[in-house]
Amino acid sequence: MLKTFYFGIALGLLGAFALTYSVPAVDLHREPSLISVRQNGGNSETYRIDLPRDRILIGLAGVDNALPAGLDWPAEELFGDLQTEMFKIRDRNGVVIGVASRLASASEATGPFIEWTVHLPARGTVYLQMEVAPSAEGHRNGRLMAGTGGFEKLSGTVIEQFITEFEDEDLNIDARIELITAFVGQLDDEE
Amino acid sequence: MKYLVSLVIGMLFGATLFAAGMFYNPFAERQTVSPLAMSDDEHLDFNYTAVPGETILYTDNGESIISTHPDRVAELWEPAIVDTRIAVNLLTDSRGKAMGLGIKFSTDSEQTRLISSQALVDSVWHIYLPGRGTLQVHQVENFWSYLREVVVPARWSSGDSWKGSFFRIMTQGPNALGTGRVTGGTGNFSGMSAEAVESLTAQAYSAIDGPVSMHGSMTITLPARVSEDD
Numbered sequence: 001m002l003k004t005f006y007f008g009i010a011l012g013l014l015g016a017f018a019l020t021y022s023v024p025a026v027d028l029h030r031e032p033s034l035i036s037v038r039q040n041g042g043n044s045e046t047y048r049i050d051l052p053r054d055r056i057l058i059g060l061a062g063v064d065n066a067l068p069a070g071l072d073w074p075a076e077e078l079f080g081d082l083q084t085e086m087f088k089i090r091d092r093n094g095v096v097i098g099v100a101s102r103l104a105s106a107s108e109a110t111g112p113f114i115e116w117t118v119h120l121p122a123r124g125t126v127y128l129q130m131e132v133a134p135s136a137e138g139h140r141n142g143r144l145m146a147g148t149g150g151f152e153k154l155s156g157t158v159i160e161q162f163i164t165e166f167e168d169e170d171l172n173i174d175a176r177i178e179l180i181t182a183f184v185g186q187l188d189d190e191e
Numbered sequence: 192m193k194y195l196v197s198l199v200i201g202m203l204f205g206a207t208l209f210a211a212g213m214f215y216n217p218f219a220e221r222q223t224v225s226p227l228a229m230s231d232d233e234h235l236d237f238n239y240t241a242v243p244g245e246t247i248l249y250t251d252n253g254e255s256i257i258s259t260h261p262d263r264v265a266e267l268w269e270p271a272i273v274d275t276r277i278a279v280n281l282l283t284d285s286r287g288k289a290m291g292l293g294i295k296f297s298t299d300s301e302q303t304r305l306i307s308s309q310a311l312v313d314s315v316w317h318i319y320l321p322g323r324g325t326l327q328v329h330q331v332e333n334f335w336s337y338l339r340e341v342v343v344p345a346r347w348s349s350g351d352s353w354k355g356s357f358f359r360i361m362t363q364g365p366n367a368l369g370t371g372r373v374t375g376g377t378g379n380f381s382g383m384s385a386e387a388v389e390s391l392t393a394q395a396y397s398a399i400d401g402p403v404s405m406h407g408s409m410t411i412t413l414p415a416r417v418s419e420d421d
Contacts, residue, residue, distance in 0.1 A: 011202050
């Protein structure tokens with residue numbers, strides 16, 4: 001009987017090891033990436049933000065409509081006109097796939113800026129810098145500063161556009177922000 | 192029958208032995224010295240509170256013991272972001288003076304391997320320092336020591352709390368030396384590539400409410416050009 005007990009211990013040790021080794025402790029949910037291949041190389045993807053339902057935070061000193069309710073935003077003396085926003089990010093089918101922050105300031109001493117960090121769990125993060133002045137077409141152009149995960153070796157551009165008119169009135173959305181990326185992989189060095 | 196009972200008890204004992212060995216693994220890395228300690232470059236240092244109720248904003252999936260802050264902030268319950276947490280922090284210098292704003296996105300990492308004492312989290316900071324510029328920091332953090340020395344003892348404690356002194360370097364990558372990757376955005380940091388290390392200091396933790404007395408610190412190396420601009 002003692003031998004059976006020792007055998008059980010060995011079996012328990014091996015079983016626990018096998019279980020811990022083979023079953024992932026973290027298994028992130030993945031949505032299919034809705035990517036279009038571009039004619040001149042690279043790929044394109046559109047991220048959507050439906051307003052107001054996707055807004056997590058509006059932080060701006062001296063305004064009454066800070067979000068969420070009860071937010072204690074730092075005083076104006078520190079951050080000036082810095083506008084901090086955070087959103088949930090959707091793919092073009094309207095499924096939430098990540099979160100994002102947008103920082104913008106027109107009076108920053110080192111120069112005005114608009115930046116995005118788009119964090120897509122299980123895929124990676126992109127750091128985007130936009131031109132402050134909109135283009136003649138009404139959108140903003142920007143570029144990929146850095147990426148992590150699946151975006152690490154990419155470079156490319158992005159368009160930020162604000163849409164207020166919808167064909168489908170039942171959407172119950174006041175406005176929409178779209179980020180349209182055009183990323184291309186870097187060529188590996190030839191040996 | 193008695194052989195079957197003996198086998199089952201043996202298996203349970205073996206599994207418990209394995210769990211104890213994994214938890215008390217003496218070979219688990221306990222990093223308390225920053226890989227940047229020997230660097231000749233100038234450093235940018237800031238601190239932030241790691242107590243969610245003291246942050247500007249904290250949100251997660253709403254299922255954890257930690258309360259979101261403020262109460263009515265949107266929760267991250269959608270399947271793709273359910274393992275993600277966001278904290279918006281006021282960044283302070285060593286004297287407690289506010290010096291910037293930091294937004295931290297953290298997601299549990301699929302590279303987590305409990306068998307090798309790796310409870311990993313992928314985190315990204317989006318940082319704004321008035322008068323200096325913006326930057327982004329990408330890190331892989333290991334919370335194994337934190338779980339083992341703070342969270343689990345708090346759960347086991349009859350008072351559902353832990354008090355003590357905990358300090359660890361949390362950053363474990365993605366750079367080869369175990370440092371985080373910094374990308375400069377605007378202002379003095381424009382075009383900058385650098386390294387960063389984040390540490391966590393804890394004095395009190397509640398198994399009911401989460402962190403009670405805890406703060407984080409970040410050290411970023413500054414290339415010579417940026418140091419001169421500052």
